[in-house]
Every structure is written in C-alpha cells, then in structure tokens.
Amino acid sequence: MTSKHWVLGCLIVLLLFLLVFFIQNTQFGFQEKHCQRKLLDGKDKSRKAALQILTPWLAPIIWDGTYDLWILNNQFKGKRIGLFVFAVKRYIGFLLPFLESAEHYFMVGYNVTYYVFTDNISAVQKVRLSNGRILKVLKVEADKRWQDISMKRMQILVNLTHDRLPKEVDYLVCADVDMVFNDHVGAEILGDLVATIHPGYFLAEPRQFTYERNPASAAYIPYGEGDFYYMAAFYGGTVEEINKLSTFCHNGIVADKKKNIEAVWQEESHLNKYLVYNKPTKVLSPEYIWDTNLPNGDLVKKKRFLAVHKNHKEIRN
Numbered sequence: 001m002t003s004k005h006w007v008l009g010c011l012i013v014l015l016l017f018l019l020v021f022f023i024q025n026t027q028f029g030f031q032e033k034h035c036q037r038k039l040l041d042g043k044d045k046s047r048k049a050a051l052q053i054l055t056p057w058l059a060p061i062i063w064d065g066t067y068d069l070w071i072l073n074n075q076f077k078g079k080r081i082g083l084f085v086f087a088v089k090r091y092i093g094f095l096l097p098f099l100e101s102a103e104h105y106f107m108v109g110y111n112v113t114y115y116v117f118t119d120n121i122s123a124v125q126k127v128r129l130s131n132g133r134i135l136k137v138l139k140v141e142a143d144k145r146w147q148d149i150s151m152k153r154m155q156i157l158v159n160l161t162h163d164r165l166p167k168e169v170d171y172l173v174c175a176d177v178d179m180v181f182n183d184h185v186g187a188e189i190l191g192d193l194v195a196t197i198h199p200g201y202f203l204a205e206p207r208q209f210t211y212e213r214n215p216a217s218a219a220y221i222p223y224g225e226g227d228f229y230y231m232a233a234f235y236g237g238t239v240e241e242i243n244k245l246s247t248f249c250h251n252g253i254v255a256d257k258k259k260n261i262e263a264v265w266q267e268e269s270h271l272n273k274y275l276v277y278n279k280p281t282k283v284l285s286p287e288y289i290w291d292t293n294l295p296n297g298d299l300v301k302k303k304r305f306l307a308v309h310k311n312h313k314e315i316r317n
C-alpha cells in the first residue's frame with residue numbers, strides 16, 4: 001500500500017462519518033427532538049397560562065388565591081352593584097335559577113340591583129331576595145333572530161348607563177342568563193373595566209382567537225393584535241366605562257348593519273375589538289365563566305359561574 005491509498009482510505013472513512021452524522025442530525029434525529037420540544041412547550045405553556053396573574057399591561061388576572069377578600073371588601077365597602085341580564089323568549093326559563101344562585105353567591109353583603117330585561121314581564125317568577133337587594137324587571141321588544149336579541153343588549157346598555165344607572169349604582173356587571181353562580185363572586189371582580197377570558201381559549205395562541213377578521217367590519221382585529229379572547233357572558237365596570245364600551249359596540253353593530261354584514265360572534269366580536277384598544281383594568285380567569293363540557297378543567301380550581309347545558313336550537317328559536 002502506498003501513502004496515496006492511505007490518504008484515500010482515511011478520506012472515505014471521514015466522509016462516511018460525516019454522512020452518518022448529517023443524517024442523524026437532520027431528518028430523523030431532528031424530527032425526534034422537535035417532537036419532544038413541542039410536548040415540553042405545550043406543558044409549560046399550560047402551566048404558565050394557568051399561573052399567569054398579571055397581564056402585560058400589569059392588570060391583575062383574578063384566580064382563586066391571588067387576592068385578600070377582607071382588604072377588597074374594605075376598599076369597596078358601600079358600593080352599589082347592578083347586575084344586568086337579558087331574559088327574552090324561552091331564555092326566561094333560565095332566570096329563576098340564575099337569580100336564586102346570584103342570591104347565594106353574587107356580591108353577598110352588598111346592595112345589589114338586578115336589571116332584568118324581558119319581553120314577557122308576567123312570566124317572571126317571584127324570587128326571595130335578601131336585604132338590600134332589589135329586582136327591577138324592564139320590558140324589551142323581542143327580535144326574531146337570537147343574534148339580534150343578543151346585539152340589542154348593547155343598545156339597551158347605552159341607554160341604561162346614560163339615563164338611570166348613574167343615579168342608582170356604582171358598578172355594573174353584565175351577564176348571560178343561561179348560567180348559574182356556583183361559588184363565591186364578590187368584590188374581587190370590581191374595577192373600572194373588567195372582562196373575563198373565554199374558557200375555551202385560555203390556553204390558545206392569539207392566532208387561534210375567533211376575532212372578527214373581515215376588514216370591512218367595525219369589529220375587525222388584524223392578526224398580531226389582541227391579548228386574550230374575552231367572552232361576552234360576563235363583564236363589568238363603572239357605569240361610565242360600561243357606557244363607553246356599549247356605545248362603541250352599539251355603533252359598530254349599527255355601522256356593520258348598514259353594510260349588511262354581521263361580525264362572526266356578534267356583540268362579542270365588538271366587545272373584543274373595544275378591549276384590544278381599551279385594555280381592561282382587571283381580567284377575570286375562566287373561574288368566572290366555565291362550562292363542564294370543556295377540557296383543562298383541572299387547571300381551573302373554582303368554577304364560580306357555570307353554563308347551563310341546553311339544546312341551543314330549541315331555546316334560541
């Protein structure tokens with residue numbers, strides 16, 4: 001063997017080594033590592049989101065164990081709370097359990113006024129109310145489509161927060177009626193502008209949020225913007241802030257109607273638009289809107305406000 005052959009042999013061995021190294025680190029090896037990283041990321045993210053107690057603009061996200069109720073009750077002592085709810089058509093069937101559960105869990109110890117809007121006042125059943133709590137039943141015309149009924153809430157809110165509420169309450173909470181209070185909901189939810197993270201999206205990436213993506217709609221939110229997907233089933237704030245919010249949403253709904261379009265989730269889409277550019281001062285975790293059909297319930301210790309299961313088709317139409 002000459003030294004030439006030696007050199008050639010060494011080069012071939014070296015090339016073989018490099019080839020094996022290359023294959024391991026690109027195709028197969030890379031895939032395996034990549035999968036592992038994905039799994040880890042998924043777990044970490046869940047944990048992170050579950051523990052996240054501050055928004056990037058430093059508003060608190062309210063979870064059980066993050067607040068001292070005694071301090072908060074001193075802070076909000078004497079404040080008058082309104083609870084605004086729509087019970088139209090067959091949704092009126094949800095009203096009694098809603099109000100009875102609110103008597104147990106909602107703002108106990110505070111002066112509370114329920115503002116119930118319904119198309120059939122005579123169908124509202126009597127509820128036994130605690131001291132300092134008042135029920136006001138108000139008439140509203142029922143629209144044919146549930147989407148219109150749902151959007152009409154904003155129009156009613158504009159009027160209510162402008163005309164009579166400033167004299168009657170300090171904070172207003174707006175809720176869906178097909179829900180029941182299931183655990184304590186108190187002073188920890190009070191703030192200037194408060195919204196609840198949608199329980200189906202609390203672990204989702206912003207790209208997955210079901211914001212309105214049609215630029216022609218007043219509710220349009222471009223990709224890359226937005227922090228949380230909020231659910232319109234529970235939000236609140238001072239009367240003044242809810243007046244601003246509902247005015248924005250109502251105007252957006254009217255502008256869309258003129259163009260003959262409707263946002264993908266009706267008033268919830270407009271609410272999300274408003275909250276992207278007017279950040280809430282307090283954010284409620286999914287403890288404040290939960291549905292037992294949803295996954296990841298183990299991350300949500302308290303289920304304070306629960307969806308009542310129903311047949312959507314039957315109730316809505």
Ligand SMILES: *[C@@H]1O[C@H](CO)[C@@H](O)[C@H](O)[C@H]1NC(C)=O
Pocket residue numbers: 077078079109110111132
């Ligand atoms: C409720 O309102 C009444 C009448 O204004 C007031 O006397 C009372 O102190 C209030 N109660 C609470 C708990 O704020």
Ligand SMILES: *[C@@H]1O[C@H](CO)[C@@H](O)[C@H](O)[C@H]1NC(C)=O
Pocket residue numbers: 120122123
């Ligand atoms: C209103 O409710 C009452 C009591 O449930 C019922 O008898 C009546 O038919 C309802 N009216 C309408 C217009 O739905």
Ligand SMILES: *[C@@H]1O[C@H](CO)[C@@H](O)[C@H](O)[C@H]1NC(C)=O
Pocket residue numbers: 159160162163
């Ligand atoms: C609110 O509604 C009442 C009763 O329907 C009406 O008299 C009043 O003019 C309305 N206010 C506004 C600001 O639209």
